[in-house]
Amino acid sequence: MTTTTRIERHHYDVVVIGAGGAGLRAAIEARLAGKKTAIISKSLFGKAHTVMAEGGAAAAMGNVNSRDSWQVHFRDTMRGGKFLNNFRMAELHAKESPQRIWELETYGALFDRTKDGKISQRNFGGHEYPRLAHVGDRTGLELIRTLQQKIVSLQQEDHREFGSYDARIKVFSETTITELLLDGDRIAGAFGYYRESGEFILFEAPAVVLATGGVGRSYKVTSNSWEYTGDGHALALRAGATLINMEFLQFHPTGMVWPPSVKGILVTESVRGDGGVLKNSDGKRFMFDYVPDVFRKQYAETEEEADRWYTDPDNNRRPPELLPRDEVARAINSEVKAGRGSPAGGVFLDIASRRSSDEIRRRLPSMYHQFKELADVDITAEPMEVGPTCHYVMGGVEVDPDSGAAFGHVRGLFAAGEVSGGMHGSNRLGGNSLSDLLVFGKRAGGHAASYADGLDARPKVGVDAVEAAVETALAPLQRDTGESPYVLQQDLQAVMGDLVGIIRREGELADALGRLAELRERVAKVSAAGGRRYNPGWHLALDLRNMLVVSECTAKAALERQESRGGHTREDYPAMEPKWRQVNLVCALDGDTVRLTRKPLPKMRAELIGLFDRAELAKYLTDEELAEFDALAEEAGN
Amino acid sequence: MGTKRQFRIWRGDENGGDLQDYTVEVNEGEVVLDIIHRLQATDAPDLACRWNCKAGKCGSCSMEINGMPKLGCMTRMSTFTEDETVTVTPLRTFPVIRDLVTDVSFNYEKARETPAFAPPADVAPGDYRMQQVDVERSQEFRKCIECFLCQTVCHVVRDHEENKQAFSGPRYFIRAAELDMHPLDARTDRKEYAQAEQGLGFCNITKCCTEVCPEHIKITDNGIIPMKERVVDRRYDPLVWLGSKIFRRGETPQTSVTTARQGSATPPSTSRGGTHSHAGGSHDPHAEAQAQSGVNWHREVPHPTAPAVDDRGRLPLTELTFDRAAAPSPFGDDVTFPLPPEHLNFAHPEQDDKH
Numbered sequence A: 001m002t003t004t005t006r007i008e009r010h011h012y013d014v015v016v017i018g019a020g021g022a023g024l025r026a027a028i029e030a031r032l033a034g035k036k037t038a039i040i041s042k043s044l045f046g047k048a049h050t051v052m053a054e055g056g057a058a059a060a061m062g063n064v065n066s067r068d069s070w071q072v073h074f075r076d077t078m079r080g081g082k083f084l085n086n087f088r089m090a091e092l093h094a095k096e097s098p099q100r101i102w103e104l105e106t107y108g109a110l111f112d113r114t115k116d117g118k119i120s121q122r123n124f125g126g127h128e129y130p131r132l133a134h135v136g137d138r139t140g141l142e143l144i145r146t147l148q149q150k151i152v153s154l155q156q157e158d159h160r161e162f163g164s165y166d167a168r169i170k171v172f173s174e175t176t177i178t179e180l181l182l183d184g185d186r187i188a189g190a191f192g193y194y195r196e197s198g199e200f201i202l203f204e205a206p207a208v209v210l211a212t213g214g215v216g217r218s219y220k221v222t223s224n225s226w227e228y229t230g231d232g233h234a235l236a237l238r239a240g241a242t243l244i245n246m247e248f249l250q251f252h253p254t255g256m257v258w259p260p261s262v263k264g265i266l267v268t269e270s271v272r273g274d275g276g277v278l279k280n281s282d283g284k285r286f287m288f289d290y291v292p293d294v295f296r297k298q299y300a301e302t303e304e305e306a307d308r309w310y311t312d313p314d315n316n317r318r319p320p321e322l323l324p325r326d327e328v329a330r331a332i333n334s335e336v337k338a339g340r341g342s343p344a345g346g347v348f349l350d351i352a353s354r355r356s357s358d359e360i361r362r363r364l365p366s367m368y369h370q371f372k373e374l375a376d377v378d379i380t381a382e383p384m385e386v387g388p389t390c391h392y393v394m395g396g397v398e399v400d401p402d403s404g405a406a407f408g409h410v411r412g413l414f415a416a417g418e419v420s421g422g423m424h425g426s427n428r429l430g431g432n433s434l435s436d437l438l439v440f441g442k443r444a445g446g447h448a449a450s451y452a453d454g455l456d457a458r459p460k461v462g463v464d465a466v467e468a469a470v471e472t473a474l475a476p477l478q479r480d481t482g483e484s485p486y487v488l489q490q491d492l493q494a495v496m497g498d499l500v501g502i503i504r505r506e507g508e509l510a511d512a513l514g515r516l517a518e519l520r521e522r523v524a525k526v527s528a529a530g531g532r533r534y535n536p537g538w539h540l541a542l543d544l545r546n547m548l549v550v551s552e553c554t555a556k557a558a559l560e561r562q563e564s565r566g567g568h569t570r571e572d573y574p575a576m577e578p579k580w581r582q583v584n585l586v587c588a589l590d591g592d593t594v595r596l597t598r599k600p601l602p603k604m605r606a607e608l609i610g611l612f613d614r615a616e617l618a619k620y621l622t623d624e625e626l627a628e629f630d631a632l633a634e635e636a637g638n
Numbered sequence B: 001m002g003t004k005r006q007f008r009i010w011r012g013d014e015n016g017g018d019l020q021d022y023t024v025e026v027n028e029g030e031v032v033l034d035i036i037h038r039l040q041a042t043d044a045p046d047l048a049c050r051w052n053c054k055a056g057k058c059g060s061c062s063m064e065i066n067g068m069p070k071l072g073c074m075t076r077m078s079t080f081t082e083d084e085t086v087t088v089t090p091l092r093t094f095p096v097i098r099d100l101v102t103d104v105s106f107n108y109e110k111a112r113e114t115p116a117f118a119p120p121a122d123v124a125p126g127d128y129r130m131q132q133v134d135v136e137r138s139q140e141f142r143k144c145i146e147c148f149l150c151q152t153v154c155h156v157v158r159d160h161e162e163n164k165q166a167f168s169g170p171r172y173f174i175r176a177a178e179l180d181m182h183p184l185d186a187r188t189d190r191k192e193y194a195q196a197e198q199g200l201g202f203c204n205i206t207k208c209c210t211e212v213c214p215e216h217i218k219i220t221d222n223g224i225i226p227m228k229e230r231v232v233d234r235r236y237d238p239l240v241w242l243g244s245k246i247f248r249r250g251e252t253p254q255t256s257v258t259t260a261r262q263g264s265a266t267p268p269s270t271s272r273g274g275t276h277s278h279a280g281g282s283h284d285p286h287a288e289a290q291a292q293s294g295v296n297w298h299r300e301v302p303h304p305t306a307p308a309v310d311d312r313g314r315l316p317l318t319e320l321t322f323d324r325a326a327a328p329s330p331f332g333d334d335v336t337f338p339l340p341p342e343h344l345n346f347a348h349p350e351q352d353d354k355h
Ligand SMILES: Cc1cc2nc3c(=O)[nH]c(=O)nc-3n(C[C@H](O)[C@H](O)[C@H](O)COP(=O)(O)OP(=O)(O)OC[C@H]3O[C@@H](n4cnc5c(N)ncnc54)[C@H](O)[C@@H]3O)c2cc1C
Pocket: A017, A018, A019, A020, A021, A022, A023, A040, A041, A042, A043, A048, A049, A050, A051, A052, A053, A054, A055, A056, A057, A058, A140, A175, A176, A177, A178, A192, A211, A212, A213, A214, A223, A224, A227, A231, A232, A266, A391, A392, A416, A417, A418, A419, A430, A431, A432, A433, A434, A435, A437
């Protein structure tokens, strides 16, 4: 076969897969390092998932409360992740976020301001001080538009210098990568297709940055779009990299459950930060019953104290509605299971009776407008019906914290953003993702550029590998005996939603693995009707195999981890186990099958662990670790 | 539990296509995009349609629903009556790729030509200080989700391929306005740029762009008009007036609305219903027929009128050489306002509710 002759070929130094916040920031950095850079995205430029982020970007700038610092932010992040985070990533993130946010202003971003003209910061679940830089409730849009416009401005510079906008940085929109190509253990390029024409495209490049986002499309109720099929996770696995923490998925506690046109759409946490409360069908503000012991000290015990906090946060403890997301999600789940839910199977989120209509409209403009237009629900007049929604995957490509280089046996592969793992541990704090994209996007882009610099010879793309990739891509179109990709996706969503959802049980997880194995056979035979031009059925058919392998990782890791922590709740092991905190579950691909191994967590440096109270650590650490901590403390005391 | 409804969806590619009929189940609380998804999962697995967020935030799912440019994910099925046929067509102003997907690269090209934010030279990152009231004016424009509905509805390019070269469209006028109003932007020539390079002068403030904007950005009132006013100010300043006659290199002086026109900036043409002609402005019989079948307004199509072009086939851009004050009417010289109601075919959003 001479298929390779019909393939458009491009040569780049750095190829960034994904045009969300992480991908764009990585591309900017690679281009600033003088590398010829390509940005590839499944959807149009500027439409990646990052546009949907509402709440804000967390960075300890201390603009609203000057007591905030990177140490406090670091502490909150570790607490939120239940100490399973890669401490180095959490440290870098806390230290570098403010610079990354300020840098956006030099690209033209316009954040909301404080009275003295600085960037305003708002409260958010799990953050000790007001910390989220925001623009109304469309922060993600601002972030992506700003980065998009920065890329345009770099292209304008190149246009002046070389006469072509695309001279050093080019955006390939509506282009999907289906395979990474290797030369031995080194990245040699990436293969994919233009969605528009169905034509194939081959990038030859020594360094690839994955920034493909998450996996939520494997779930029925999700806030994620069609793009979130775990492509980057699967590409990394197939290239020989490893995934960690795949059992941890964040279910956003407050997604709309009714009416259907808005099912899965999130009600931002700022609704709660701005005074919204959760009530069950008896009208009871139930969150007070669900404050876990680890958080008792920081959260109010009475409604009066909670309500005072909004105006006087220094002298009152915060309302329990602002507990970390997994706690809120679990509380809602328990209320619904106990028969105290709303008619559509959620609970009520009420801001209407607590704030004036004007104030709600001013503070939550797009939220108001969205529900009014989409569902004719007036949030200033009636409570919303909300419930848990699959939202974010903490797990992802196992990377070196400083450079974003993937572990496992592959070189030249980098990952940043939601597709990478470790930063958020077992649970992500709201607002930490947007700043994560910037901090690690910049790092991954910069290190990819210097990796490309350091090579003596370029890895070569093998003809066989390309032909195999072409064949795999065309297979669903050439078969007409298999099932429809839409049916398969629905079945996959049913398995994951019902058996590997928010509350997990051993029997169900084992069952899920059996069903996923059956699905694997069916997916291997999927067929897509129609031709190659902009054919969504074909695109889904190709995405399915990625969704499947990632789902297998999640199910396997969830079955293995016999405890409950952050975004992983086992009904049969409800407690958090200090022993399990020392373990990361690592997934790798062995031929076709997912292999799971245990790996010890890196140990936190002394000056970092010293930032915590012993009493707090006692909830997370084993006795040996505590003894070690005491020894350190004593040494410091001497 | 759902009801069966009639849909007509344009299927085809750049070589042509037609409206196909579908009968599809519709449930309570659904939007048009839900129905497209149901069709993909059942009758038409290869029906091409863009979407991402299904929440009105990404601006991917732009389409024309009963002839009105809208977001599919923000158009509730309850706005149609049960026996109404819902017609869905691709954005008219951009070349079709397949089915409901169009080639919107025009917009990205215009974006690339608009000069980027120029950071102030002597302010370090972290030292930017701006007041909320000052950033709010630009923030309004930064709400833009780049759905390009305003771009597709604007008559200057809707049926006038030939104007695309010289006209950036409302989305990029507000980009210029946003930067113009940015408290720290170091460039001072945003308005002049809009006038000279973006074709601001083509705009005759019909406000159709504002009407379709799903983000409710006051594109005309807060963006275009203030830019035009300042340009006009300068133009009537005798010194600038003289200066502008001596063309600077690379700068083509263009027609601009006069202050008088501004005074009646809401000419009858902008009253409810607007003045867009789906087929009236078209010169292509095929497009004519398509517009007719796509937009069923039960009316006679007015005869196409050629625009007042010069001998190069372009709209005259220079008011000095043009025989009338102000911009030429894009509707043709024989059209007077207000239009007789039977010539109106542009639906106001609220109009749907009345059906
Ligand atoms: C509704 C919602 C609200 C949120 N709110 C917040 C918030 O308030 N604060 C916060 O910090 N975080 C929030 N998040 C999380 C945050 O938005 C995401 O985690 C983050 O945007 C992920 O960014 P990313 O750069 O990793 O990927 P994305 O922005 O998702 O981009 C992924 C990119 O990869 C491309 N891609 C994927 N696969 C392929 C492939 N095979 N080939 C080519 N390209 C591919 C896609 O086209 C896309 O361009 C929210 C998320 C959601 C869904």
